[in-house]
Amino acid sequence: MNNLRLKALLGAGCFSLALIGSAMHPARAGGLERGGYDIDLLFDPAPFATEAEATYVMPDRKYKNARGPGGADLGLGTTADGAEPYWVPRIGAKVQVVQGVDCMVDYSQPWGAHVAPGMWNGAISNIETDIKSDNYAATCSYKMDAGKGQLRFIGGVFYQEVYGFKEGLVSLFPIATGRVDLSSSGWGWRAGLAYEIPDIALRASLVYNSQVKLDNISGSLTTPLGSTAIYSPTQSMPDSLELKLQSGIAPGWLAFGSIKWVNWSVLQSVPICPTLAPAALCFTNGPGQVTSLDLMYRDGWTVTGGIGHKFNDEWAAAGQLSWDRGTSHGYGSQTDTWTLGGGVAYTPKPNIEVRLAGAIGVMTSGHSGTLAGENGYVAGTDASYDFGNDLVTAISGGVKIKF
Template identity: 50%
Template sequence: MSGAISKIVGGALLLASVASAAQAGGLERGGYNWDLLFEPGRFASEAGAIYVMPERRIKNAVDTNPRDGLGSNGIGGGATSVDETPDYTVPRFGVKVGLTDDADCLASYAEPWGVHTDPGYDWVGANQNIETKIRSHDYGLTCSYRFDVGKGQLRAIGGVSYQEVSGFKRRLVLGPAIIQGALGPAAAGFDGSGLLDLEADGVGWRVGAAYEIPEYAFRASLIYNAEIDLGQINGTVDLTEIPGVMAGALRNPFVGRITDVYGTATMPQSVQFNWQTGIAPDWLAFGTVKWVDWSVLEVIAFCPTSTKSLGSCGPSSPFRLTSLDLMFQDGWTVSAGLGHKFNDQWSASAQLSWDRGTSTGLTTQTDTYLLSSGVAYAPNKNVELRVGGAVGMLTSGSYGPTACPGNQTCGTDVSYDFGDDLVTALSISGKVKF
């Protein structure tokens, strides 16, 4: 059984990565993956990419107040159905080195968090979102030490990560018809949108343990990943698409200029339990249970940096200029699958996954069901290639008014529905080991 473990697990781990990228609750993209740490031998490196194709479509959109949107005279303007989420790619890279017979370290690069919604300018909800994009870069070092316990080996695991997060959100702030009505021909070239740009970084840590019995291809691991405090998020709010001469009439001194802003946020802690076991010669069962504390991200307020000495910037701050309204609930992911080794070169696996949606009414991230499969090919003992794919369903829901901190209501700008939508994904990766 032990000779089959790495071949079968190779395809199985590919599926775990595909599922994480395709289900993407909260701001999750690639998530965290330390499986290369368990690769036998003194050296292993892996690189891969996942291409995800979600087909989430907004339907039946209604602008709550048409007069502040694209229309004029109380008549709404723009489409009521739009595609929300473009395709995206999630890369990853890792190098594992065995320092001694029992100590291993993994250096990794990943993009754990991210989101990209792009319904565009020409829809009735442009005052809620034109385009939002969050990106991340995680540079990690994770090490482990093994020692004999009973029939197997117990592995202590620990590590750190440095993480960078950046992004932007553009939305309609003032209807173009209002600008046109106030300034006439002088309004040409102004679309009334505003742009929030942000960036931050932080350091986090992880700790865990794993127990392995190679004879039975058995492994169980539990890893806790601590939250990452991003500290002060720095950014700007750009309102230059609204003529500065309207600042007085609008009683908004930030109109017509770019303003430095700041906010605070914490990326969530998580706990992940992975298991696998041989169930027959050349057959492996495996699965995952993961919890992510997405509820730490509710309303991320941004205030002018010039007001920092006057008080903290929160959802109820009198200095709040704008915000990212998320109101996530905690995420749960459960998956299980089977892998089979056909011969020394070929193995395959298949997996079913369920991800509980993190939306409480302000996003389209509802429950996701996914079927994924993959094939691993090892032309020799030093090289392994993997390809995989997935198909799943993004379940239906709606967007609309939702209770927010400070006795406020978020999501009052537009309401819409979305049905059961398709998501597909493709993956490719390669590994070199010796």
């Protein structure tokens, strides 16, 4: 969550407010994003600080008018749930190594998805898909005086594990299902710059997070005929670039905003092949492919703006409005999302901060059908459906302790 340095103007004092996170913005930048990347703890001025938080997100996406291949009614139902609720945990610790050098380690779950529509007319496409991730990161910064403020150079590395499964209908008569289990891992890095003027709570940061190359994707394909070892050629989790701005605007008041781009278009149709198939034949719509994980994303954009206010030494609050451009564009249900969030921070002692936040948003309507991709592959031939303007809500709690 964003740690806002609400250092009030005209000597009114300063405090930290970490409210603008997953609960205030459950949609993020589409794709498989859940917690995303967050290094704001690195900016805490205390010699040592640690925080833990958890967010529970409740999307209420509903599919309707569902049809199977060729628009057929398979008799399995025209409606289904299009998303499941989920938790987003995060824990981190930051230490001042020497004067001007700060380092942070953290654990998070940046990516994930869970959709379990069950037996419906789109069951050939999906009965249940569950994707999870674990991210272990170390980030450091060096700051130096520059003009009226301080210039900070940021760099870090992270190790990421991505894993999950997908189930689908493989036979109607008799009804039989198949399941794909996959897991992978890879490394990434980040680099950025920040400029701060603490006296007016001004901070501007620009941080780039690299792609994570997943070159060891492997698992199993299970059908009524048995289990087969499978793999997928190298894929990458997306890189991202985020610009954040904040500044004090009056005694006890702070304005903030951000713009984030995530390169979700790197994930289109992921081919899945038996291990006996050579890599030269394992590509989208290639002769070695036995099935695929179709995502067909376009890039994600997130724009956020908000206001924070300190009431006294113990209580502070913030609110924000966010817009996410949908990463789906004809296939899938990740359309544009508008989210309104708010939260409070309670500081019973100078070194302890307790936070509670919530959000409500609207996921806009649309249609999922066929979409042409690379190598002549067309996704969405096995299912089509509509969805309306649906609600998403979230709650979040966290605690920070610093010395």
